[in-house]
Amino acid sequence: MAEVMLEVRELSTKYVTRFQESVYAVDHVSLKVEEGKSLGIAGESGCGKSTLALSLMGYYFAPLHYMSGEIIIDGRNISGMNPDDVRKSILGSEIAYIPQSAMNALNPTQKVINIIKDVFQAHDPYKTKQEIHEYARDCFECLGLPVEVLQKYPVELSGGMKQRTVIAVSVLLYPKVLIADEPSSALDVTSQKMVIKMLKKLMEDGFIKSMIFITHELPLLYNVTDDIMVMYAGQIVEKATAKEAVFDPLHPYSKGLMGSIIVPESGLRDVKLAAIPGVPPNLKNPPTGCRFAERCKFVIPECRVTSVGLKEIEGDRSYRCIFSEKELREAYLKEAYQYAR
Amino acid sequence: MLDEKPPCLSTRGLTKVFGLGNQRCVAVDHVDLDLGETEVVSIVGESGSGKTTLAKLLLGLINPTEGEVYFQGKKRDIRTQKKKREYWRNIQAIFQDPYTSFNIFNKIDAVLLDCIHMRGGRKLPQARKVELMKEACSFVNLKFEELTNKYPFELSGGQMQRLMIARIFLLKPKILFADEPTSMIDACCRATILDMLMQLRRETNMTLIFITHDIGLAYYVSDSVYIMKQGKFVESGCADDVILHPRETYTQRLINDVPKMHEAWDLSTV
DSSP, X not given: XXXXXXXXEEEEEEEEOTTSOEEEEEEEEEEEEETTOEEEEEOOTTSSHHHHHHHHTTOOOTTEEEEEEEEEETTEEOTTOOHHHIIIIIBTTTEEEEOTTGGGGSOTTSOHHHHHHHHHHHHOTTOOHHHHHHHHHHHHHHTTOOGGGGGSOGGGXXXXXXXXXXXXXXXXXXXXXXXXXXXXXXXXXXXXXXXXHHHHHHXXXXXXXXXXXXXXXXXXXXXHOSEEEEEETTEEEEEEEHHHHHHSOOSHHHHHHHXXXXXXXXXXXXXXXXXXXXXXXXXXXXXXXXXXXXXXXXXXXXXXXOOOOOEEETTTEEEOOSSOHHHHHHHHHHHHHHHHO | OTTTSOOSEEEEEEEXXXXXXXXXXXXXXXXXXXXXTTOEEEEEOOTTSSHHHHHHHHHTSSOOSEEEEEETTEXXXXXXXXXXXXXXXXXXXXXXXXXXXXXXXXXXXXXHHHHHHHTTOTTSOHHXXXXXXXXXXXXXXXXXXXHTTOOGGGSOHHHHHHHHHHHHHHHOOSEEXXXXXXXXXXHHHHHHHXXXXXXXXXHHOOEEEEEESOHHHHHHHOSEEEEEETTEEEEEEEHIIIIISXXXXXXXXXXXXXXXXXSOOOGGGO
C-alpha cells in the first residue's frame, strides 16, 4: 500500500465577516491523498473548493479561521500550528499552493530568477548565488521550460508561460503535495494542455509526490486525476474514482454537474444540457437538513429535516444522500426513460 | 437556404492593423464573411487569433484599416453618433467579462430603462415600463423586486451575465454577438446561460454569433463554425463537418487539445 501523503480528518473552517457573522465554508471535510495519486475537487463556484484549498495549507489569516479537525502531512500534524511556523517550515517545502489566476502572482518588477532567489532566501539562506542559478537552470531544463525565461520579466512572457513559470517556482523545493487551484482556467486549450502535461511530468519525475487539482471543468478533471471529490456548500457529497464519478454519479448534485458537460464529440448535439436550477444556500446559516434539498429533483420532506452523513459503499466510494444506492439508480433510470419518451 | 436571402451582415476584405513599423500587427486579415438571417454561427480561435477584434470591427467599436462592412445589403454608415445609435439598435453584444460590462454608477433599473428608451419606448407610461422590465427579469430567472435599487456590482457573475441577457431581451436586436459569454462563469451556470440565449433566439429569430475558444460550446450551439488563425479563417462550414471531420491540420490540432470524455487525451502532441 502506498504511503499516505496528506490526510485530513473532519476539517472545518469558517470566514468571519466584519459584522462578526460566521460563514461556514468548509464543513467536516475528510480526505486522503496517497503517494503518486492525484485528487480532483469539483463543484460550482461558491461551494468552497478554493476555501478548502486554502484551509489544507494550514496557513490561516483573517477572515479565514480554523475551527476543528486535523491536517496530517506525511505523518506530521500541522493543524493548530503557529502561522509563522507554517509559512517557514511547511509552505513550499511540504505543501505548494498555486492560487487561482496565479500568473498575476509574479512580481512585475522582478526578473524570474530574482523571484526564485526569494524562495531560497526564505527556505535555504546558505545557498550561494551561483548555486541558485545552476539549480534553477537545471530545474527549468528538466521541466521543459526555456532557460531564457529566467532572465526575463513576467510581462515579457505569455499567459501559458507565466502559469508554467509559477508552477516551476512553486515546486523548486520538492513539495510532497501540490495544490493547484484552477491552474488553467484563464488559458486557451493549447496552453492548458501544456500546463497539464507539465503537472503530469512533475508527478512522473518525482518533483511532487501527490497533487490536489481543483477545477469546475469536468472533462479536464476526468483526464487529469485518479479520484474525484464533488463538493457542495462546504461539504463533500460524493467521492469516487474519476471514471465512476463522471460516468456513474450517485448523488443528485453530481448527476446534475455531469449533465452540464460540453465536449466536441459526436452525439453531443442530441443531448439536452441539464442545468441545475437555483443557487447554493447561504452558508451563514446553513440548512439543517440536506443542503442540496432546495434544488434537488427527488426531494422528499424528510430531506429538509435530517442531515445525512457520508455513506460508504463498496469500491471505496461514498456519497451523501438519504436514498440508498438502489433507489437513486432506479430514479435515474426512470428519469431517462421519461426523457426518451 | 442561405442562398435565397441576402446576407444580413457581410464583410469584404475587412482588415485591421495595429501599430507601425516592426511593431505592426495584422489582427484581422482580409476577412470575407457572410451571415444569413437567423443563423447561429461560431467563430473559434486561440487567444490572439483576432476573434475579438473582428467582433469589435463588426460592432463598429473600432474602425477598420481597410475593407467594408455591409449591413442588410447596404454599405454600413456609422460616421455620426446618431447613425451609430441606429446601428446599435440592430446589433448588440454580450461581452466576456460581466463585471466590467455595466456602468457602475447606474442602478439596475436605470440600465434596463435605457434599453426600453433605446427601443423607442420613451413615451410609454411608467407602469408599462415596469411591466416590461419585470418581464425581462423573469425571462432570465431574476426577481425584479430584488434588483431595484441595487447596483450591478452587487450581483454575482452569473446573475450579471443573466442581466446582460435581460438587456438583449428588451432590445431585441437583429444580430447578437456573444463574445465568450460563458468563459468567466462556471460550468453549471454555463448551461443555464446557453439555454436562455437559445430560447431568446427562437423567440426573436435573431442572428447569433458566438465568439469563443471553447470548441465544445461552438459545436453544441452553432449551425456553422469558422476557425480563425492569425486573423484569417482557415476552415469554415457546417458544425458537424468542421468539428467531427476537420480537414486543416490547425483545426485538427485545436480539437485534439480539448480534453474529451470518450476518447483518450493525447498529451504527447504539444
